[in-house]
Amino acid sequence: MAIIQVNNLCKSFNYYKKEAGLKNSLKNLFYRKTLVKEAVKNISFEIEEGEIVGFLGPNGAGKTTTLKMLSGILYPTSGDATVMGYVPWERKKKFKRKFSIVMGQKSQLWWDLPANESLHLNKHIYEISNKDYHTSMEELAELLDVKDLLNVQVRRLSLGERMKMELIASLLHRPKVIFLDEPTIGLDIISQKKIRKFMKYYNEQTKTTIILTSHYMNDIEDLCKRSLIINQGSIVFDGEIKKVNELFEQKKIIKLQLEDYVEKDVLGGFGTVKQYDGYNVLLEVDKRELKECSKAILDDLPVIDFNVEDIPIEEGIELLYKKKGSVDRIVEKAY
Amino acid sequence: MRILEAQYKYLKVLGIGFKHSIEYRADFVLGLLSCFFPIVIQYYLWTAIFTHSGTNSVFGYTYNQMLIYAVLAALVTKLVSTDFEGEVTNDVRMGGLSKYLVQPISYFFYRIYRFAGEKLLHAMIVFILIMGFLFFYQVNNHITITLSQTLLFVLVIMLALMLKFLISYAVSVIAFWIHECNGLFLAINVITVIISGGIFPIDIFGDTAVSISKSLPFYYLTYFPVNVLNGKVGFDDIYAGVVIQLIWIVIFMLFIKWLWRIGMKRYIASGG
Known part of the structure; x- marks a missing residue:
């Protein structure tokens, strides 16, 4: 049985709209229109034990809301x-002791305390035995290279250092499921890399199930074999991130450098012109016509340099983000 | 072993509260100073009233009895004061509550132990002040304090603290429904102080006021403990009062449990 099962999960929030200005403020005292925002619409998926799955999506797509529901x-x-057989929002103590959530923008440490005291408090909250606590602590502090920062007050740590402490705090009780909500947000490239490397190693060693949200493609490409792309509250893609482009028409990009100036209209005969300045051109052509098209280009145009490329993943994802409606069709195609 | 461990996490929270109160001691001292100004005002007020009335007793109080009440009421009010409402509201509004929801720790018990830890030192200081003040009056033969009275006062004041904690906690849960509630808390606080007898003894408002307030929880926060201490209530009434305190504590616990359950459905965990 899958460790995480989600069926037709929905979440909507009520909110009020208020126009600017004093007059409208007064109006709002007497009458307010309630609006409903559907943050998550009918999401269903399953995740197997030991998987690392990435949640990708623009701001406000419903990634964090989904994680918040899954953590109760x-x-x-x-x-x-259900997560490990528990319904998260029943908030059973047994369930809480088996998972953890790290929110990149919200600290779970105690700001006034030194890091090690904050961690020691977690030891008691999670009722971890002394022996387990010391082994985990040693191991995690070593892996993340923060041994000499443990007695520094949390509010004095840098963002990257704090993030490492957050990770230690969330892993002390050896959870079977971890939710990471933008764990690398605001970090420099080296810190991002270190945290990625650590997560990968940790997953391989302990077979912990990890769900991760991120805006950084590197996070997702490096860590996750499987990604769910969420847009406007619905899942629009489920699968390997590299295959995003297979959803769309099978297109290739031809990059050309020309010796002489060529009119735009002439190039239009070979494919869709994506970029053009007279000498450097990006052409989008159908995969099935690639051979004939290339031949024609090389024969007819004053080509200096010729490259055939895939459409970049980012562009495919962007198309998914922009796409409204007919979402179901795309998901079907992905399977 | 498991049960012991579970208790230990809350002791740890109590320790955090205690450390916090030491760290922010200047805040407490200034707060203590602020409760002396009303006493000064009351001193001049009652001196003026008594010299102009031409009698020895006003509302059934002698001059010294009235001053003793005013000082004790101010100190007891300080002792049972709470200031965590804003923190609860913030946790609810800014999403800080999420941290407690995902960890195996209860937010309610976290607040109780944290409150107890922060109160420990302050309560002892106020208690010493009260005893010092009473000793001063006893030397001057205006009042007699017995050991049993003092012990009963300690019991009653602990229950009053518990009750006040629960009332404040229930009030701060309003944050699930109303987003900006600092003004409301201020208003509630002032009213609570007045109707619990924190400024004037309740019986100067008449017998009806006393019998009405006896059935409210506020009576047992200040007026009742002060009267236990200055010997105005007999032992039978003290025991009856303690029972009513306990009843109110149970009522508020159930009320909070219910309020929290429906409030949580409205929690939106904003931020992050």
Whole structure:
């Protein structure tokens, strides 16, 4: 059985709209229109034990809301989910001792305390035995290279250092499932790399199931064999991130450098012109016509340099983000 | 072993509260100073009233009895004061509550132990002040304090603290429904102080006021403990009062449990 099962999960929030200005403020005292935002719409998926799955999506797509429901912080509006057989929002103590969530933008450490005291408090909160605590501590502090920072007050740590402490705090009780909400946000490239490397190693060693949200393609490409792309509350893609482009028409990009100036209209005969300045051109052509097209280009145009490339993944994802409606069709195609 | 471990996490929280109170001691000292100004005002007020009335007793109080009440009431009010409402509201509004929801720790118990830890030192200081003040009056033969009275006062004040904690906690849960509630808390606080007898003894408002307030929880926060201490209530009434305190504590616990359950459905865990 899958360790995480989600069926038709929905979450909507009520909110009020208020126009600027004093007059409208007064109006709002007497009458407010309630609006409903559907943050998550009918999401269903399953995750197997030991998987690392990435959640990708623009701001406000519903990634964090989904994680909050899976960790029991929010009640769903409808639908159901189980994590390790527990219903998260029942908030059973046994369940809480088996998972953890790290939020990149919200510290779970105690700001006034030195890091090691904050961690020691977690030892008691999670009721970890002395022996387990010391072994985990040693190992994690070693792996993340923060041994000499443990007695520094949390508020004095740099963002990257704090993030490492957050990770230690969330792993001390050896959770079977970890939710990471933008763990690398705001970090420099080296720190990002270190945290990625650590997560990968940790997953391989302990077979911990990890769900991760991120805006950075590197995070997802490096860590996750499988990604869910969420847009406007719905899953629009489920699979390997490299295959995103297979969803779309099979297109290739031809990059040309020309010796002489060529009119745009002439190039239009070979494919769709994506970029053009007279000498450097990007052409989008159908994969099936690639051979004839290339031949024609090389024969007819004053070519200096000729390259055939895939459409970049980012562009494919961007197309997914922009796409409204007919979402179901795309998901079907992905399977 | 498991049960012991579970208790230990809350002792740890108590320790954090205690350390916090030491760290922010200047705040406490200034707060203590602020409760002396009303006493000064009351001193001049009652001196003026008594010299102009031409009698020895006003509202059934002698001049010294009234001053003793005013000082004790101010100190007891300080002792049972709470200031964590804003923190709870912030946790609810800014999403800080999420941290407690995902960890195996109860937010309610976290707040109780944290409150107890922060109160420990302050309560001892106020208690010493009260005893010092009473000793001064006893030397001057205006009042007699017995050991049993003092012990009963300690019991009653602990229950009053518990009750006050629960009332404040229930009030701060309003944050699930109303987003900006600092003004509301201020208003509630002032009203609570007045109707618990924190400024004037309740019986100067008449017998009806006393019998009404006896059935409210506020009576047992200040007026009742002060009267236990200055010997105005007999032992039978003290025991009856303690029972009513316990009843109110149970009522508020159930109320909070219910309020929290429906409030949580409205929690939106904003931020992050």
